[in-house]
Amino acid sequence: MLRVGIIGVGNIAEAHVDGYRRFPEECEIVALHDVVAGKAAARGRDLGLDAATTYDDLDEMLATARLDLVSIATPPATHSELTIRALRAGVDVLVEKPMAPSLEECDAMIAAAAENGRMLSVVAQNRFRDDMATLKEVLDSGLAGPVSHVQVSSAWWRGLPYYDLWWRGTWESEGGGCTLNHAIHHLDLTLWMLGSPRAVTAVLANTQHENAEVEDLSVAVLQYDRALAEVTSSVVHHGEEQAIVVQARDARVSQPWKVVASTSGANGFPLPEGNPDLVDRIEALAAGHAPLPHEGHRGQIGDMLAAVRDRRPPAIDGEDGRRAVELVTAIYAAGIERRTVDLPLRPDDPYYRTGTLTQRAPHFFEKTSSVADLPGEIIVGGSGT
Known part of the structure; x- marks a missing residue:
């Protein structure tokens, strides 16, 4: 049974939780982390993950939760740092799209996976x-x-x-x-x-x-x-x-x-x-x-679980995300x-x-408002494709 953690519990994390739940005989979500104090615990309750341990401190989670795999579901600017920290802690990583805002960061992520002998996959769920x-x-x-x-x-x-x-x-x-x-x-x-x-x-x-x-x-x-x-x-x-x-x-x-x-x-x-x-x-x-057998996030998560279990390359790797x-x-x-x-x-x-x-890059306009969270569900697919 693979032990899974989720880093970042915003709206897109729900697609990852749903995906892992499709494979109850293969994995268990045992840990949740978010940078906002208390948010991981609150979202864990909302998502019915009562058995998962929640962490405000990522280093503590990586050091104590004995994880096999983490999903990183945080804003794009944080992907590189969080991915590298997880890989260096000996944990395989599935990171949300986009892989990172720059090629320099993408290459650092790929290098960290190679240096630590871990797997790195980037979400591209429409291939599934x-x-x-x-x-x-x-x-x-x-x-x-x-x-x-x-x-x-x-x-x-x-x-x-x-x-x-x-x-x-x-x-x-x-x-x-x-x-x-x-x-x-x-x-x-x-x-x-x-x-x-x-x-x-x-x-x-x-x-x-x-x-x-x-x-x-x-x-x-x-x-x-x-x-x-x-x-x-x-x-x-x-x-x-x-x-x-x-x-x-x-x-x-x-x-x-x-x-x-x-x-x-x-x-x-x-x-x-x-x-x-x-x-x-x-x-x-x-x-x-x-x-x-499974589409979207569920399909990619199923592939990643099999890759982690069998120690074979995932269908979508870091090079795909980099391209x-x-x-x-x-x-x-x-x-x-x-x-x-x-x-x-x-x-x-x-x-x-x-x-x-x-x-x-040009500032077409200046950002005029900033809120911590927005109500309602996200949409991960539109009409047609």
Whole structure:
């Protein structure tokens, strides 16, 4: 039975608690910590974790709770320090997205895992979804042909009170806006399906949230050798209609699910009937997808528990988390500097380092209010994807 601790008991911690509870024969949540005195004890009672020991002191928890694994569910700016402390204490780590606000911090986390012989996984729960797994299987099959163009709509909507929470809305504590903290889901999926681009251009804006320094909208173009991907990152889209649309040489495939396969007439214009045989083959492949036993956080937590138990690499490791942060960093650098940014980013690039974003990013507005907590539930998935 693996002994699990949770560091940070804000709203996203509930998704981790639910995930671990799906595997009662494999693990037990035995410890909770939060930096706010008394909060871990109160949240433990709310979540029905009466048997878990609660700690206001993290060092005490790491020293006495005999943990196998911790989930880190704290604000992004704290991820690196907390992850490294846990790894050095001999505990495997599952850390929430984004991995950290800078590549320098990501690399320090990866190094700490290697130096201490521990496992590090970064939450990317949308890879554990049947619709996304189906889309990847179709692309990997080659039936659609080489990719030409991808439209990624990471469309969310958040009202003004969203940025009232104390750590949101500043470059220093949140690490960025919707590109880092919302679209990282879709950017990770893009990397998973297409690999890393060779260059990025982008534009950043804050169109509706006057109580936040950070962007609430960005549009990026990712350049591949023979393809382009457009990524819209937003918290201003009513309806949160999210989508990934892949146009390939022989067919279009997308989530929400749609398949179209055009064929050419002698003059190059599309024939009305298209290519029904190819559509049928793609539909058959999609229909044959074996459903995942668990989706979302539950799926990733199940994988991580198995990885810890069997001492094998997790499906999503620190390098995966780093790649997503690298792409976000390139989008920010391109938008701030108003230039094309080549990938990969080198360690001598100013944007590799911790603190560069805080120094160089524009303050679209100044944060006007700050509260310790907000009522209501969080949403970890929108309409579509």
